[in-house]
Every structure is written in C-alpha cells, then in structure tokens.
Amino acid sequence: MPLRNIDSPRSSPRLFQAALLLSNLLLLGLLGLAGGPACLGSPGTEVEICDLETPCDDGSYCKHLLKGIHHCDAGSWRPLLEDKPVHLRGCTSSEVERYAPAIVEGQDLLQLSASLTLDCPAYTALSHRLARRFAYNNQSCGLVTFLEPDLVHLYCDEENNPEFDLTGTLWHELGHVYVSRLRSPLEFEVPSFNDVIGCTRVESEVGVIYRFTHENPVSLYGRTNCAEAYAEAVALFVEDPCEVAEEAPLQYAWLLTAEDSPFRGRQGCQIDLSTQLAY
Numbered sequence: 319m320p321l322r323n324i325d326s327p328r329s330s331p332r333l334f335q336a337a338l339l340l341s342n343l344l345l346l347g348l349l350g351l352a353g354g355p356a357c358l359g360s361p362g363t364e365v366e367i368c369d370l371e372t373p374c375d376d377g378s379y380c381k382h383l384l385k386g387i388h389h390c391d392a393g394s395w396r397p398l399l400e401d402k403p404v405h406l407r408g409c410t411s412s413e414v415e416r417y418a419p420a421i422v423e424g425q426d427l428l429q430l431s432a433s434l435t436l437d438c439p440a441y442t443a444l445s446h447r448l449a450r451r452f453a454y455n456n457q458s459c460g461l462v463t464f465l466e467p468d469l470v471h472l473y474c475d476e477e478n479n480p481e482f483d484l485t486g487t488l489w490h491e492l493g494h495v496y497v498s499r500l501r502s503p504l505e506f507e508v509p510s511f512n513d514v515i516g517c518t519r520v521e522s523e524v525g526v527i528y529r530f531t532h533e534n535p536v537s538l539y540g541r542t543n544c545a546e547a548y549a550e551a552v553a554l555f556v557e558d559p560c561e562v563a564e565e566a567p568l569q570y571a572w573l574l575t576a577e578d579s580p581f582r583g584r585q586g587c588q589i590d591l592s593t594q595l596a597y
C-alpha cells in the first residue's frame with residue numbers, strides 16, 4: 319500500500335472480492351448497454367503507440383496493441399518482458415515510467431503467468447469510484463481478484479498524492495498473482511509459508527484473528543491474515559531482501575529455498591549482515 323511511511327495496508331483482495339465482483343458484474347452490464355466504459359485518462363499524457371520499426375530514444379516507452387509495453391534500449395524497441403506481454407491500461411506516461419521498471423524488478427512473480435495487465439487508476443469510472451472509497455479509508459490501493467488473476471488494479475491517485483508509492487503495492491499484488499497461478503484463483507495462501515511463520519486462524523470473542531507463533535509478518539498490514547503476511551514478505555523481498563533477512567530470517571530462508579517460493583534459487587541479500595555494526 320502506498321503510505322509506506324506509516325506502514326499502512328498495501329492491499330487486501332479478500333476484503334473486497336465481493337464488492338469487486340459486484341462492480342465487475344455491473345461493469346459488464348454497462349459494457350453491454352453503452353459499448354464501453356468512459357476513459358478518464360488525461361488527454362496528452364498517454365504513452366505513444368509503438369511503431370516497432372522506428373528508431374527510438376533510450377529510456378522511452380511505447381505501447382503496442384497486441385505485444386504490450388515496449389522499452390527503448392540502444393535505439394531499438396524491446397518488449398518490457400521478453401517472454402510475455404505486459405499491458406498497461408489507462409496509464410499516463412509518468413505512471414508507465416514508474417511501474418514498468420517495477421514490473422521488471424518483480425518479474426519472478428510473473429513466471430507462472432502468460433501475461434500481465436496493469437489497470438492504472440482512471441480506467442473505469444465505476445471501479446475507480448468504488449476503489450477510491452476504500453482507498454480514502456486508507457485500507458487499500460491495489461487489488462487482484464479471482465475473476466481475472468493476471469489483472470492488477472492500482473487505484474490510489476498518485477498524480478495528486480505524490481507521497482503515494484504504489485510500486486510496493488504492485489509487488490504485493492504480484493505476490494497474490496503468483497499464488498493464484500500456483501494454486502488456484504480462489505486461493506491466496508501458501509501452506510508451507512503459513513507453517514514457517516506459524517500463521518493460524520483463531521475464532522475469538524471479537525471475531526476471527528490471526529496468530530503468528532513462529533515469526534511476525536514484515537509489516538503491520540501483514541498481520542491481517544496469512545495471505546497478506548505472504549504478500550507483504552514478497553513485496554519487501556523485491557524492494558529490499560536485506561531487510562527481510564534482517565527482520566524476518568525464517569521468511570527470508572523460505573523465500574530463497576521453498577519449492578513454492580517465486581524466488582527459489584535467486585540471489586538474496588548481498589550484504590553480509592553479520593559484519594554490520596549494531597548501533
């Protein structure tokens with residue numbers, strides 16, 4: 319979730335599944351009646367359409383209808399990810415410049431997906447408005463659903479709230495995407511990860527709560543439930559594996575070695591933490 323400095327939630331798909339199902343059903347109804355949702359993207363800020371034969375300026379991006387986002391490297395257009403198309407819907411050029419490198423950084427989380435579509439905030443009036451209601455309650459800025467497991471919605475308004483950092487939210491949601499492909503679109507938990515942190519669901523007088531008997535989640539939001547603990551660990555690993563190594567050694571070891579981990583066999587923290595001075 320965006321407000322990293324106060325460690326607020328990065329997302330919570332389960333909480334909003336029912337609401338999103340309703341919104342998507344309503345949206346389908348609107349599509350049938352009106353022929354398509356209103357596009358709220360600001361004119362003039364869209365990424366250019368690719369002409370893949372044309373030389374380009376390094377660092378720039380373009381979007382190809384079928385092949386997805388391309389990045390200019392050494393004067394030529396190359397797909398953002400070599401093995402699968404990445405589509406960004408309704409994203410402004412500044413959003414593309416922010417999210418495209420983050421997608422590349424988090425591509426281990428897409429190894430089970432055939433494609434990715436990232437839905438930037440202003441794509442549809444209906445889902446955006448619904449989502450903003452949650453966002454402004456400071457509950458969530460990202461969403462994936464069982465309806466379309468390779469579609470990630472990011473819906474906080476970064477343009478007008480520069481303190482929002484949705485790259486962490488993006489990696490968190492990609493963690494859910496990985497699990498939905500690993501297990502099923504209706505499952506967000508990874509049992510072997512739950513075992514490592516000792517995540518258990520407990521019925522209490524105040525309702526359902528989650529306990530973590532072996533190791534705490536890496537963020538306050540991760541305490542929401544086992545699936546959010548997993549997604550927060552994954553997001554933090556992409557952002558800073560050394561912080562996971564330092565703060566959550568059991569989760570770090572799981573991320574590097576477990577059969578169900580998207581980062582199995584990858585390089586982790588490159589700093590020898592044992593030589594760090596304690597202050």
Ligand SMILES: [Zn+2]
Pocket residue numbers: 328329330331490491494545546549
């Ligand atoms: Zn989540």
